[in-house]
Amino acid sequence: MAAVDHVLPFPTEMVGEFGQDRFTGTLYYANVVASMVCSTVMVQILRRNPELLSSGADEFDAFLVAGLANVCALVVAFVIALLVPHLQYYSLLVLVLVSPVLRFLRARGLIRV
Known part of the structure; x- marks a missing residue:
C-alpha cells in the first residue's frame, strides 16, 4: 500500500504537465x-x-462494504474515462453516488451493514 501511495504524486504531476493525455489519465x-x-x-x-486491533472487528464490516463499493465505483469511472476520453476526470463524479446507493441498499435491507 505504501508503494502505491508514494507513487501517486508522479501521475498527479503528469496530469498537471500533460493535461488531457490519455496515458496520463x-x-x-x-x-x-x-x-x-x-x-x-x-x-x-x-x-x-x-487480535491486531484494540477493539473488536465488528465495526470493520461497514468499512469493508464502503471500500468495496468505492472500488466498484472507481472501476466504473475508469471504464467511462477510457470509453469517453473527453470526460476524463469528470467520470470520478461517479464516486458521489456511492453513499446514496449504500443508504438505499441498507433501507431496502439488501445489505446489513
Missing part, C-alpha cells in the same frame, strides 16, 4: 484504483484478525 486512474484496492484488502485483513 489511465496511469492516474490505475494508481487510484490500486490504492483503494490495497486499502480494502487491509481492512479485510484487520477484520479477519481482530
Whole structure:
C-alpha cells in the first residue's frame, strides 16, 4: 500500500504537465484504483484478525462494504474515462453516488451493514 501511495504524486504531476493525455489519465486512474484496492484488502485483513486491533472487528464490516463499493465505483469511472476520453476526470463524479446507493441498499435491507 505504501508503494502505491508514494507513487501517486508522479501521475498527479503528469496530469498537471500533460493535461488531457490519455496515458496520463489511465496511469492516474490505475494508481487510484490500486490504492483503494490495497486499502480494502487491509481492512479485510484487520477484520479477519481482530487480535491486531484494540477493539473488536465488528465495526470493520461497514468499512469493508464502503471500500468495496468505492472500488466498484472507481472501476466504473475508469471504464467511462477510457470509453469517453473527453470526460476524463469528470467520470470520478461517479464516486458521489456511492453513499446514496449504500443508504438505499441498507433501507431496502439488501445489505446489513
